[in-house]
Amino acid sequence: MERPVRALLRRIGVGLFLALVVVFTSFLLVKLGAGPTDVLLGGPSPGVEERAQLVQDYGLDRPAFVQLVRYAIRVLGGEFGRSWLTSESVLDEILHRLPATLELMLYAIFLGTLMAVPTGMAAAFARDTAEDRTVRGTSVLGEAMPPFFLALLLLLVFFRWLDIAPAPSGRISIVLSPPPTITGSYFIDAFLMQDSIAARSALAQLVMPVFTLALMLGASLTLLVRGAMLAQMDAPHFVYARAQGMSREMLTIIALRGALPAIGGGLAAQSAALLSMTALVEYVFAWGGIGQYGLEAMAKADFAAVQGFILASAAIAATVHLLHAVIRRLARIRIRRA
Amino acid sequence: MIGGMLRLLRVLARRRMGAALALVVLVGFALAVLARPVAWPYPPGAQQAALVLQGPSLAHPLGTDGNGRDVLARVIDGARYAFAVPLAALALAILIGAPLGLAAGLGGGWFDAFLSRIFQGISLVPPLLLAMALVAAMGPSLRHVVFAIGLLEAIVFARAMRDEVRALHERGFVEAATAAGNPLHRLVLVHLLPNTLARIAGEIPRQAAWALGVLAAMGFVGIATAADTTEWGSMIREGVEHLYAGQWWVVVFPGFALLVFGTALRVLAESIDEHGPRRAASGAMLAGVPGQSARALSPRGAA
Amino acid sequence: MLLDVQDLRVDRIVTGPQGEPVPEPALAGVNFRIVKGRILGLVGEHAAGKSLAASAILGLLRPSARLVGGRALFEGQDLLRMSESDLTRVRGARIGFVVQSGHATLDPNSRVGAQLVRAQSIHRPIVKAEAAWRAETIMSSMGIPEPRLRAQAWPHELTPGIVQRVVLGLALINEPQLLIADEPTAGLDITTQVQILDLLHLELRRRRIGGIIITRDLGVVAQYCDDIAVMYAGQVVEQGPVMQVFARPAHPFTRSMISDAPERLGIAGRQIVPPRMEPEQGCSYRPRCADATERCLVAPPLVGAGVHAARCHFARIAAA
DSSP states (O other), X not given: OOHHHHHHHHHHHHHHHHHHHHHHHHHHHHHTSSSOHHHHHHOSSXXXXXXXXXXXXXXXXXXXXHHHHHHHHHHHTTXXXXXXXXXXBHXXXXXXXXXXXXXXXXXXXXXXXXXXXXXXXXXXXXXXXXXXXXXXXXXXXXXXXXXXXXXXXXXXXXXIISOOSOOSOSSSOTTSOOOXXXXXXXXXXXXXXXXHHHHHHHHHHHHHHHHHHHHHHHHHHHHHHHHHHHHHXXXXXXXXXXXXXXXXXXXXXXXXXXXHHHHHHHHHHHHHHHHHHHHHHHHHHTOOSHHHHXXXXXXXXXXXXXHHHHHHHHHHHHHHHHHHHHHHHHXXXXXXXX | OHHHHHHHHHHHHXXXXXXXXXXXXXXXXXXXXXXXXXXXXXXXXXXXXXXTTOOSOSSSTTOBOTTSOBHHHHHHHHHHHHHHHHXXXXXXXXXXXXXXXXXXXXXXXXXXXXXXXXXXXXXXXXXXXXXXXXXXXXXXXXXXXXXXXXXXXXXXHHHHHXXXXXHHHHTTHHHHHHHTTOOHHHIIIIXXXXXXXXXXXXXXXXXXXXXXXXXXXXXXXXXXXXXXXXXXXXXXXXXXXXXHHTOTHHHHHHHHHHHHHHHHHHHHXXXXXXXXXXXXXXXXXXGTOTTOOSSTTSOOXXX | OOEEEEEEEEEEEEEOTTSOEEEEEEEEEEEEEEOTTOEEEEEESTTSSXXXXXXXXXXXXXXXXXXXXXXXXXXXXXXXXXXXXXXXXXXXXXXXXXXXXXXXXXXXXXXXXXXXXXXXXXXXXXXXXXXXXXXXXXXXXTTOSSHHHHTTOOGGGSOHHHHHHHHHHHHHTTOOXXXXXXXXXXXXXXXXXXXXXXXXXXXXXXXXXXXXXXXXXXXXXXXXXXXXEEEETTEEEEEEEHHHHXXXXXXXXXXXXXXXXXXXXXXXXXXXXXXXXXXXXXOTTGGXXXXXXXXXXXXXXXXXXXXXXXXXXXXXXXXX
């Protein structure tokens, strides 16, 4: 068997193993729960038929190992169970809400990076001066800030006091109906349908949660960018570039180019944290994404939904890591590094 | 090892204003908790209908909440949770994680690889969310909170220990020590453990900060405890409706307490990292594990 | 006078016992001169301050080092007092820098040809085609076979010898007046070392420009340099024409260096622990000097006749 094929198979094997670990964790969640599994999944008062159905589907009368296998097969086949609160399929509910979450995350990453890169670079160039220390201090503050508190603070200032921001009522004003689904983003869909009122409302609703997330992400990203830039600036080839007489602008480009891998890696590693923050922010803004769904499910003991949420979160994180690995591989092919 | 710690503290105090300030903050909180029953005798639980939702005043510098309770007293009282839960979780995490990491680092081979993959898999789920789900499943109780957080932190410590032990191993320390005739347990207790623990000392306040954030999130969503407590996250939860009505103090002050406490812990962690003994690069830092970081270059998971 | 360095002083910031930053003198008054058309060999032990002096002159000190005093007059202008933007016009254009271990110092994210083009375009507006042609030309005059092909290579794909030729090319491509080469053959095998040094020497002579070769190898100085400046503990302790200094070394350190050195071109650079600088105690070489007396507790002045001078109380300079 050739080397690249073997490497690919190995990677697939590892991926499968990781998926199983995640499934096992999700399974364990419910097993560690306070109460019999059928109650946790079926609600506090499942009818006799429903209970019998649950027992059959999940093999609840069988030994634990069999239950695990059953569960794994169900999940990997896309069967995430049913929420006892809404009687809907968990998978359907999650897929329905996923675009909202992704929208928030993507905008936040975009805005956060936009804020963090110049700030981090400036801090690196102003190394160890008062400005640098201020930036670092602010970033540490940003990391310690609870996401929901920042959201509430911003709402206090901009919604309650200044009356600029709209109420945290979800993705669109409650008096308006959401646009038909094309991409899943209310703003983009309203824009495409040329519904300017809906579009404007959707945009207004986006500002606060995106800004909250971007600030938090920006804090840790700034430190990351600063560190990556400093590492580049201390590298021998950077001093040499200076010796060649490169201007400040050119040096910045060179340093930035070298810092990109570290920044990309850092972003990928932050994806899990970003997901957590997004969930909490969604909760405050009633955003209607999977984060709010999952957290509310936790509060209401709807554990089929909680399991689905956990699995979905892991899937998102895994996708980000995969994307990052692919991008890195492509960049490597282009540069053909040793 | 104690001598090393004392020396470290002295260096910190002299050189790093930030760390000194952080320690002052933390000690301040502790003193406030201890002194409160005497110095500020408004019982945190006392409900007085007449005093509902009064803004900050001389009598109540932080105002009163929706049940007429003095916010300052409640915020100070809430510091108990900020100390107790992260501490307990840390203890559990080190108790579980350190031996695992040690074993993986020393043993190597399939056990190490297996454990690594398991940790990697678990870490795919954002740790904050996993901890919250665990507590939600097990039931609202501080014991469960400590358990869940401790379990997830154990992964961080196991990885850190494993990396440190591996690094020492590769530099030949283990070989040298065994060649000198040290039995295994002596090697571990006298040589490895103190050395590696000292190196990952900076991780401890950082994980404590993470634990605080998780506790607050749980309190905010309402799954941490069944009862009505002075835990800061729960206080914020109660205060949200009042915030929108304009009575901001019920949310803002517990929130600031969280922010200040958490920042102090992270500043402390940073100082220890900078001035403490050098540590091996931790592989865990690139996997978004709770609150993990080593240098300015590595990402810091805020959740 | 191409380059006139006067009393260059640089401190290094070191962490003290309490953890606070402490300045430590690294260059305690460096003086030397380069005349157009002549090559100066700057020699000294490991960490005597040779590379530091070069970095200081070009304004490239690391954050942990600080310029404390002195002048570096390049064609009449003091480099140490120049603004950063003025300096960027000098670096790479009027003063070329040949760095050691090009493998580590060339930009790993750029192809070699592109770097040569870039080195030109940052100093003057130039058409890409012309810059590319000049890049190829200089690569071939540096003795790089198949320059057009090589220009597409990434630095890590090239052998160290070729890399150093590229580095030399980068230094010369903008036709500088002065070339500073900091241990240009470090890490290369003997044959390649000779080739690179021969090339360097040839180019300097051909273009009739001034050069500084920083090295630990006396043999290199003997073979390729016109003048020599000997550094010890952050100072130039002896300088003068190579022939004279080698024939009648006036400073005890120079004497010991020459007597210890292998006769032929070869490996030098004994790894001796660099001396701690203690400015109060007079002559910095006193602890190692066989001929030291009480007089040496006082800092020795520069004793010299014309171009040959040495910093020693007992220096006896023979008239040229």
